[in-house]
Amino acid sequence: MKALGLHLAVLAALLAAFWLLPPYHVTNMARIMVLAVFAIGYNIAFGQTGLLSLGHALFFAAGMYATGLLIEQTGLATAPALLAGLAAGAAVAAAVGVLALRTGGVSFMIVTLMFAQAGYLTILYFGGVTRGDEGFTIARAARAIGPIDLSADMPRYMAAFALFTAGLLGHLALTRSRFGRVMVAMRENEERSRMLGYNPFTVKLAALTISGLYAGAAGAAYALLFGYVGASFAAIQYSILPLLYVLLGGAGTVLGPFVGALLMFYLIEVASGLTTAYLMVVGFALLALVLFAPKGVMGTLRDKALPWLP
Amino acid sequence: MAFGPFLLLALLEGTVMAAVLALTAVGLSLVFGVMRVVNVAHGAFFMLGAVSAWFVTHWMPGPPFVGFLAALILCPLFVAALAAVADWTVLKRLHYEPEATIVATIGLLYILEQAALSLYGPEARPVAAPFTWRIQLPWFGYSGYKLFVVLAAAAVLAAVWLVMTRSRAGLVMRATQMDRDMARAFGIDTDRVYAGVFALGAGLAAVAAVLIVPIQQAHYLMGGDPLLLAFIVVIIGGLGSLRGTVVAAVLIGLSDGVISVFFSPTLAKILATLLVALVLVFRPQGLFGARA
Numbered sequence: 001m002k003a004l005g006l007h008l009a010v011l012a013a014l015l016a017a018f019w020l021l022p023p024y025h026v027t028n029m030a031r032i033m034v035l036a037v038f039a040i041g042y043n044i045a046f047g048q049t050g051l052l053s054l055g056h057a058l059f060f061a062a063g064m065y066a067t068g069l070l071i072e073q074t075g076l077a078t079a080p081a082l083l084a085g086l087a088a089g090a091a092v093a094a095a096v097g098v099l100a101l102r103t104g105g106v107s108f109m110i111v112t113l114m115f116a117q118a119g120y121l122t123i124l125y126f127g128g129v130t131r132g133d134e135g136f137t138i139a140r141a142a143r144a145i146g147p148i149d150l151s152a153d154m155p156r157y158m159a160a161f162a163l164f165t166a167g168l169l170g171h172l173a174l175t176r177s178r179f180g181r182v183m184v185a186m187r188e189n190e191e192r193s194r195m196l197g198y199n200p201f202t203v204k205l206a207a208l209t210i211s212g213l214y215a216g217a218a219g220a221a222y223a224l225l226f227g228y229v230g231a232s233f234a235a236i237q238y239s240i241l242p243l244l245y246v247l248l249g250g251a252g253t254v255l256g257p258f259v260g261a262l263l264m265f266y267l268i269e270v271a272s273g274l275t276t277a278y279l280m281v282v283g284f285a286l287l288a289l290v291l292f293a294p295k296g297v298m299g300t301l302r303d304k305a306l307p308w309l310p
Numbered sequence: 311m312a313f314g315p316f317l318l319l320a321l322l323e324g325t326v327m328a329a330v331l332a333l334t335a336v337g338l339s340l341v342f343g344v345m346r347v348v349n350v351a352h353g354a355f356f357m358l359g360a361v362s363a364w365f366v367t368h369w370m371p372g373p374p375f376v377g378f379l380a381a382l383i384l385c386p387l388f389v390a391a392l393a394a395v396a397d398w399t400v401l402k403r404l405h406y407e408p409e410a411t412i413v414a415t416i417g418l419l420y421i422l423e424q425a426a427l428s429l430y431g432p433e434a435r436p437v438a439a440p441f442t443w444r445i446q447l448p449w450f451g452y453s454g455y456k457l458f459v460v461l462a463a464a465a466v467l468a469a470v471w472l473v474m475t476r477s478r479a480g481l482v483m484r485a486t487q488m489d490r491d492m493a494r495a496f497g498i499d500t501d502r503v504y505a506g507v508f509a510l511g512a513g514l515a516a517v518a519a520v521l522i523v524p525i526q527q528a529h530y531l532m533g534g535d536p537l538l539l540a541f542i543v544v545i546i547g548g549l550g551s552l553r554g555t556v557v558a559a560v561l562i563g564l565s566d567g568v569i570s571v572f573f574s575p576t577l578a579k580i581l582a583t584l585l586v587a588l589v590l591v592f593r594p595q596g597l598f599g600a601r602a
Contacts, residue, residue: 052409099591106348106408107590110545114587117538121580240416247413280424286417290410291403 003254003310007172010255011165018157030157032258032265033164034221035245039257040167041214042242047251048180049207050187054239055096055112056215058119061234063089063216065123065130068229071142073129078145082220089216090209092119097208101201113239120234135230143224156225163221164258167214172254174210175310183207184252215242244282247289250296254310259297315449316571324567326456326525329463330518332559334536335543336470337514339555342544344487344507347406350415352515353537354422355393359385359516360437360528361430367437375440378524386516393512397505406504419533426530434532439524459521466517467556474552483507515540538579539566542586548595 017029038060045051066088070081100111123130130136143150150156174180182203185193190200223229232238241264242257249260264285271281293300302309338352363381370377396418404410443454474480485493486503494500518536526532543562547554562582569578 052412054412099587102591103594106346106412107594109348109412110541111587111590114541114583114590118580118583118587121576121583125574125576125580243413277424277428279420280428283417283420283422283424286413286420287400290413290417291400294410 002308004172006309007168007254010258011161011168014161014164018154018161023153026153026157028265028269030160030225032261033160034218034225035241035265036258036261037163037167037221038215038218039242039245039249039261040171041211041218043246043251043253043257044171044174044183044214045208045211046243047246047253047256048175048187049183049204051101051204051208051211052109052243053112053208053211054109054236054243055100055114055116055119056211056242057234057236057238058096058112058116059089059093059212059215060219060222060238061119061123061231062092062212063219064223064229064233065219066216067220068136068138068223069129071138072136078142078150078224082145082224085220085223086213086217089219090213093212093215094205094209096212097205101204101208113236116234116239117236120231120236123231123234130229130231133231135228135232138223138227138229140227143227150224151227160221160225163217167217168254168258172310175254179203179206187252244286246296247294248285248296250298250300250302253296253298253302256296256298263297312449315447317568318447319450319452320568320571321564322452322456322567323571324564326459327567328560328563329460330522331536331539331543331563332467332556333463333518333521334515335540335547335555335559336467336552337511337518338540339544339547339552340470340483340507340514341511343551344483345401345406345504346408347401347411347508348408348415349508349511350412350537351396351418351422352511352540353533353535354419355389355512355533356515356519356536357426357528357530357533358389358392358422359519360523360526360532361426361530362388362516363520363523364430364435364437364528374438378437378440378520381437382517382520385520386513389516390509390513394505394509397508401508402501402504423530423533430528430530432530434527434529436527437523453525455524459525462521463518466514470514471552479506538583542582545586546589 014029014033018026021029038056041059042053042056045053045056063085067081067085070076070084071078076084096112096115100108100115103111124132140149140151148155148159150159182193182198185196185198186200186203186207193203194200219233222233245260245264246257247260248264249256249258267281267285268278272278289296295303298309334352334356338349341347341349341352362385366381366384367374367377370380400414400418401411404414439455441455444451445454445457474483482493482498482503483506485496485498486500490500493503515536539562543558544555546562547556547558566578566582569581
C-alpha cells in the first residue's frame, strides 16, 4: 500500500510539473519520461532478471525506425505505426534472445553488443532509405493521432506522461506478480530455480521480450514526439545510456530507472553548461558508481531506510 | 587494372591490416585470458598510442625516423603506465568482477576519449612515415613502410610468444591464468601480475597504433574500429588462446581487406559482427579453441 501510494505520488507530481515548471524544463521532462520508459525496459532485463545486455539500442532503434519508416515510406497512419514500433521492439528482442540466451555471462554481453553493432551498421548500409547518420525528420502533419497534434507542447507532455504511467505501473505490477519473482529467482540462482521446475530459457526469453517491448515503445514514442529518426540512436551509446540510468537509480528497483534518467539528464545538462567535456563527467560517474555505490540511489535507500521499497 | 593485380593489392592491404589487428587483439586476449576482464577501454589505449605518437613526433627535432623511433619506444611505455594506474586505482578495487569491470572500463573509455578531445582536438592529424621507399611491382608501386609494419608486428608477436612460453614472467602469468588462488599460495603476487598484464595488453595496443599512425592519421575516435575488430578476432580465435587469436587476425584481416576492396567496408563489418555473434552462440570455445 505504502509502495503504491509513493508511485502514485510521483506520477501526480510529474503531472503537476507541466504547469509548475518553465517551458524549457517541461520539454526536458517529456524527454526524460520517454528515456525512463527505455530504462525501465532495461531494468526488467538487467535489474530483475540479471541479463546484462549491451545491445538495447537495437530494440530502441527497431521501434524508432519501424514507426518512422512506415510513416515516411508507406504513409501509414500514426497510430498503427506506433503499434508497429512496439511490436518491432518486442520481435527483435525475441529474435536476439533466442540466439543470445544460449550463452551467459560475458558471452551474452558480447553477443548482444555484436547484434546491436550489426544492426547499426545495417542502418548505415541502407543509407538510401534510412538516410544513415544524417537521419530524417517526420513531418509535423504525420505526428498527430486523430485531432491530437503530438508536436505541440501540451499533447507531447501528456503523451509522454501517459506512456511513462503505463510503463511504471506495468513494471510495478510485474515486480509484484508471481512471474516477477521467478525473474528475480533467475538472477539470484539459476540452477536452483531450474531445480524448482522453472525453465530458465523461457523465463529469460519472456523477460527480454518484455524489455524489448518497452524499448520499442520508447523508440517509437521518441520518433513521434520529437520528430527525428537517426542512426545515432542505434549506436553503442544508446545501449550504455539505459545501463547508466539503471545503475545510477538502482538496479532492480521500480523507481530507480526514472530517478537515474532524471539525475543523469540534468548532470549532463549542468556539466555541458560548465564544460564541453561532458563525456568526462559521464565517465567519472560510471567509475564512481561501480566503486562507491554499486546499488544506486534507490537501492541504497532501500538498504538504509526504506526496506519496503519495491 | 586486371583482376589478378587488383586481388594482390587487396591481399597486401589485408596483410597490413591483419598484422596490426593481431597485435591489438593479442593485447585484448592476454588481458581476458589472465584476468578474465573484458577491457572495453582497449580501443582507447590504442587511440592514446596514436595520439601520443603525434605529440612525440611533433616535438622531436631531427629527421622523421628519429621522432618515429622515439614514439615507438615512449608511447607504449606511457600507455602501459597509464593502464597500470587504472588497474591499481579501479579494477583491483572491484575485485575483477566481470560485470563491474565492464562498466568501469566503459567509464575509462569515455574519460580517455574526452581527455584526448580536450588536449589534442577534434582534427585528424598525420604523422610522417620514418622512410618513404616504394617497392615497384610490375603492376603498381607499393609502400615499403607498409611491409615494414608487417615485419615489425611479426617481430613483436614473436617476442610476446617467447616471453609467454620461455621466460619466468610468462610462467607466472600462465600460472595466474590457470589458478589464481593456487598461484597466490605459491607466493606469487597476483596483484602485480594483474597490473603487469593489463599494462602489457594496453602497451601492445599502443605499439600497433604507433605502427599504423603514419598510414592512418591520429584521431580521438580512432579506437572504435580496432576495438570491435579485436573483439571479433579474440572471440573467433577462442577467448584467451594466443595462437587462435593470431590465426583469426590473419583470417579476418585478409577477408576484410578483400571484401572492403571488392564490395563495401560496411558490409564487411556487418558480416564479421554477425559471424562473431553466431560463433559465440554455437561454438563458444571459438573456432580454434580447444577448451570446451
